[in-house]
Amino acid sequence: MTRVTKRPFFLWRHLNKLRWVTLSLVFAILIILPLLSVYQNYVAAYAYDLLSPSERVLYDTAEWFTSPFTDDPAKDLDLVKGTTWSGTLFGLKLSDPLAVVSQIAAGLTVYWPFVLTALIPVVMTMLFGRFFCGWVCPATFLYELNTNLAAWVRRAGLRIGARRFDKRFKYLVLGLGIVISAVSGTVIIAAIYPPAIIGREIYYAIALGGFGAGTAFFVLTVLFDLLVARRGFCRYLCPGGALYALLGRYRPFRIQRIVETCNDCAKCNAICEFGLDPMRDDFGQECNNCSACIAVCPTDALTFAVKLRDVPYQGPGYLGHARRKPAQVAKTQPEAA
């Protein structure tokens, strides 16, 4: 057997933990920002004495949290605003590319200052693929928790959804959404796009005291994932995922299998949330570089590589059964007399 010399960089295995940290952080920020917005309103209104006891707890906590960073909370806290759909981060305005595309379609006009706010996300997607889906999207945070719930439900003996549909259907959803936006003059996609829904609904719940219809829609997508198809919305219906997949088709940073150390255990296939086939070198434009397959691989047979396309199928892993079988058969057969 050939001595294996290729080893992936040791930190790649731990990227999945970092990914969970970023997902949790994004979700936490979506909750903290509306709370700070309410606090800003209290400060601007000089309304401390009018607050109820629970509102004073919010005021005092927010004051303690922000006082090391701000002199004038009513103004300074405007530096971080918005959601993953569109927002500002210390003066840097960032928008989801889907927001820009939808807005252009709805208004039938290009407003370049808004287009430029999607530049960084577009460039990063062209480099890293659907990284937003794996590393930033607040819906991913909830959908992956839901996948864990599904594993428990199945372990308990109950049926969960495992159907597969055509992944190209989400491109149809994207196209239809753009057309409907153009015809109706409204950004209709925001009503069915989970990251936009979650950011909006969390804000409604905290700052305005209630949930909207988007919450009901999102709960339906979660039930769809649980009862019909694993990560069904992301795989088959998400218009944002479709756009990111198109932009990231020729991403230079992609995951690649090291066939010499692969033992064909298929744990990478099992763990992949998007139903890809890493064991057969099939990552494609759907891969979001989440690195879960790298983290789960017992033989470090997956790594990041700089290539514009996936390598063609390299055959069974060198450490797998398909490679070992002929040698084992030869050993067990008795020698000819």
Next chain:
Amino acid sequence: MTMAKTMPSLPLTLILGLWFAALSWPAHAHHVLGRPSYGLNEDSNTPPSIQLETQAGVYFLNYMAFPAFPRPEEPGRIHLYVSRIDNGEPVQNKVTFKVRENSWFSSAVEVLGVQDPDDNVFRQGFLFHDTGDYIVTAQFEADGQAYSVDFPLRIGEPWPLGPVTLAIGAAVIGLVGLSLLQRKRLLRAKIRAARQDAGR
């Protein structure tokens, strides 16, 4: 020595008195610094807690509740303005105020009072004994038609979290806890399930 010699003379007294008066600290304007406090009883002129505007037919209604945050066992007042949308003419008929609990489990209705307009304003006092969400109904007749309009009224401090928020929050926290504490078992379950699905 006589008393007349020991006591200071009148001019000196005047001079000393004027001198002390000149030395006294000036009276600075006294500002209430920091956060202001408003008087919040039902007779205060501070902003109301609720101000709602709505339409009923051809009439425009403006509803306000005083004080800012009504509490149980504390008196409060509702002000209602009703006027025609087209010419602004205020309604002069009586308005009946009723109240019920804003709850799926309660349908009891209590009449708060029947009010005549006072300077074009219908004023209704209230005193609630229990904390909760209530619906105040204003009923009046005008131009031969009966109108009934509902307004919300919160007595006492509201829950900081609603039932939907609590449910979703509990679900998310439960799932996060499950994912953290049982991650290895979950991983094995996912791999086993994938192999079963693949028929291995």
